Amino acid sequence: MFGLENAAGPTGAAILIGIVLVEALLLYVGYGVLESVLGPTIARALRGD
Amino acid sequence: MELLGVAVSMLAMFAGFGVLIGLLFGFFGMGGSFLVTPALLVMGYRTDVAVASGLAFVFGTSVIATLKHRDLGQVDYKLGVLMIAGTTAGIEVGKIGLHWLQDIGLANTVVSIAYVGLLGGIGVFITYNALKSDGEGGVSHDAEDMDVEEAAEDIPDIAKKIQSYNIPPMMGIKGGLKVSLWMILGVAFATGLLSGFLGVGGGFIRMPALFYLIGVPVPVAVGTDLFEIVFSGGIGSFLYAMDGAVDLAIVAPLLAGSALGARLGAAATSLVEEDDIKVYFGIMLLLGSIAVAVREIGGVIEMPVLDVVSLAIIVGAAMLVSGAVVVSSIRELRAQGPTATAQSAD
Numbered sequence A: 001m002f003g004l005e006n007a008a009g010p011t012g013a014a015i016l017i018g019i020v021l022v023e024a025l026l027l028y029v030g031y032g033v034l035e036s037v038l039g040p041t042i043a044r045a046l047r048g049d
Numbered sequence B: 001m002e003l004l005g006v007a008v009s010m011l012a013m014f015a016g017f018g019v020l021i022g023l024l025f026g027f028f029g030m031g032g033s034f035l036v037t038p039a040l041l042v043m044g045y046r047t048d049v050a051v052a053s054g055l056a057f058v059f060g061t062s063v064i065a066t067l068k069h070r071d072l073g074q075v076d077y078k079l080g081v082l083m084i085a086g087t088t089a090g091i092e093v094g095k096i097g098l099h100w101l102q103d104i105g106l107a108n109t110v111v112s113i114a115y116v117g118l119l120g121g122i123g124v125f126i127t128y129n130a131l132k133s134d135g136e137g138g139v140s141h142d143a144e145d146m147d148v149e150e151a152a153e154d155i156p157d158i159a160k161k162i163q164s165y166n167i168p169p170m171m172g173i174k175g176g177l178k179v180s181l182w183m184i185l186g187v188a189f190a191t192g193l194l195s196g197f198l199g200v201g202g203g204f205i206r207m208p209a210l211f212y213l214i215g216v217p218v219p220v221a222v223g224t225d226l227f228e229i230v231f232s233g234g235i236g237s238f239l240y241a242m243d244g245a246v247d248l249a250i251v252a253p254l255l256a257g258s259a260l261g262a263r264l265g266a267a268a269t270s271l272v273e274e275d276d277i278k279v280y281f282g283i284m285l286l287l288g289s290i291a292v293a294v295r296e297i298g299g300v301i302e303m304p305v306l307d308v309v310s311l312a313i314i315v316g317a318a319m320l321v322s323g324a325v326v327v328s329s330i331r332e333l334r335a336q337g338p339t340a341t342a343q344s345a346d
Helices: A009-047 B008-028 B033-042 B047-071 B077-103 B107-133 B148-152 B157-164 B181-198 B203-214 B218-241 B248-269 B274-300 B305-336
Strands: B170-173 B177-180
Touching (some): A009 B248, A009 B305, B008 B033, B008 B305, B047 B248, B077 B107, B077 B170, B077 B181, B077 B218, B157 B203, B177 B181, B248 B305
């Protein structure tokens, strides 16, 4: 994935872990925005409003 | 059909599995990592890839969860750094013990029995407390909603005893408590010893230890434990990644799914009466210990099919508990009725 199948050594490891870290931060922000936008609507729908 | 060189069906399966794990992680504050590595092993991945990718996933998940707990003021950084120091020393000593057992040929047997005993023991303890107290006491993982000061009042007796030893230097922890530095380092060392000895991350040992032995309020225990896992998971996965063992095609979709599941799990804590679910969590740990025992027996009598049985028990238990959380949440929302004030999902 992302052409990193053979990434190894300190540089390859740093890039891989960096990608996981960036993905985690993006998911935290992205899902946070999504939750604030859609959360109340979904909760209302489940309540039967 | 492929996306970035990986079959879409595989990405979807890992993302779905991630949602399931994230739900448990978000609701209970622990209980995700022990699902990933066994699942990858049963799917036929090499052991180093399964362990490394599991660790990288735990690293990413703990980053997200720590950020959330930080926003809620539930991470004690000073305690976290001390725990990291004590745990690291304990892990090194635990590894020495493990190597000694390997030299005399008893490592697999002793570690398997210890792992099953510990997982099962904690499961029995949590289930017993949940049933005995009918909702009072025990480990409550309702970390998102509980007020730190309020939680500090619900300290177990054994923690009060430990806090009564005034061996200087004393240090303050979140929740207004004062505990001897040596007691904190001692508990950290003991949990690290078990982690190094058993070869596991140790979250399921450390979080109850922070609460039951030191008396850290549960929300702070969860937040601080996650902060520690960021470092242990990060360093562990970096070391494995140097050998090329981390597979992003596994980690990326798992993380995407688990981040969503963790949001849902965290939202559920504000809806579900967590005491209703606590007993399920204890049972899940118990079933986890049975699954590990089944896998080990399969290894001894050379019956690979027991690996699949083991995974089915673990995944089944996880689905049962996460299903109970989702159903209880929806039921609670419906019980609030259309006229109730809209409550944030978080």
